[in-house]
Amino acid sequence: MSTTDMSLSHRFERSGIKEWFGRAEAWLDARGRPAWIAAMVLGFIFVWPLGLAILAYMIWSKRMFSKSCRNRSARVSPFATxxxxxxxxxxxxxxxxxxxxxxxxxxxxxxxxxxxxxxxxxxxxxxxxxxxxxxxxxxxxxxxxxxxxxxxxxxxx
Missing domain, CATH: 1.20.5 (Single alpha-helices involved in coiled-coils or other helix-helix interfaces)
Incomplete structure (x- = not known):
């Protein structure tokens, strides 16, 4: 396998993982903050670094402290008016x-x-x-x- 083929397969795997994480994020957002907290707790129980990663992501993306995760992308910009x-x-x-x-x-x-x-x-x-x-x-x-x-x-x- 040439380096070009490896590079393409690596990109394909990365986009597949990105896509999977994007779908998982959308699925959790649709179910709200309790789903995020449940995922974090399960992550801590089964693989503690995963729980820590989810906690860090929730804090970084402000999902932990916002009123709701739902319709995050559907919010209206103040300039829309x-x-x-x-x-x-x-x-x-x-x-x-x-x-x-x-x-x-x-x-x-x-x-x-x-x-x-x-x-x-x-x-x-x-x-x-x-x-x-x-x-x-x-x-x-x-x-x-x-x-x-x-x-x-x-x-x-």
């Missing part, structure tokens, strides 16, 4: 709707900020009122005790 559909009326409607939604989002975030500030102010005012009431109560008790002690000192002198 900027593309023209070819229909000018629809594009104008889409642009206006997106602008309106952004305005509503800004208004809602502003409302939430004001709501948080009002809640913080109410909590702070309550804290200060409680502190003042505690200081008055402690001050009244100290005045009762302090005036008796002060009179006793004056009588003794």
């Amino acid at each position: 900027m593309r023209s559909s070819g229909n000018t009326a629809f594009d104008a409607y889409k642009t206006e709707t997106l602008r309106r939604l952004e305005d509503e989002q800004r208004a809602f975030e502003s409302f939430l900020e004001r709501l948080r500030e009002a809640k913080d102010k109410a909590e702070f005012d309550q804290f200060m009122d409680d502190r003042a009431a505690k200081a008055r109560a402690t001050g009244a008790t100290d005045d009762d005790n302090g005036s008796d002690g002060a009179n006793g000192d004056k009588d003794a002198a």
Whole structure:
């Protein structure tokens, strides 16, 4: 067998392995994170380097910490909304709707900020009122005790 034939067969084997791994990855993605975790655990049980490799791949590809492995390639790009559909009326409607939604989002975030500030102010005012009431109560008790002690000192002198 010549070196060219060996090179071609080596490439064929590599593409077959790549293809198999691609199909396995797609199969596991279709079943979600539990399938990935099960594959990793089985890898650790039967051949620990395989389990370690799956764990490393899950962390590297962010499958371990993402919400879902499903439809990873079907996610919409944020730039997809900027593309023209070819229909000018629809594009104008889409642009206006997106602008309106952004305005509503800004208004809602502003409302939430004001709501948080009002809640913080109410909590702070309550804290200060409680502190003042505690200081008055402690001050009244100290005045009762302090005036008796002060009179006793004056009588003794």
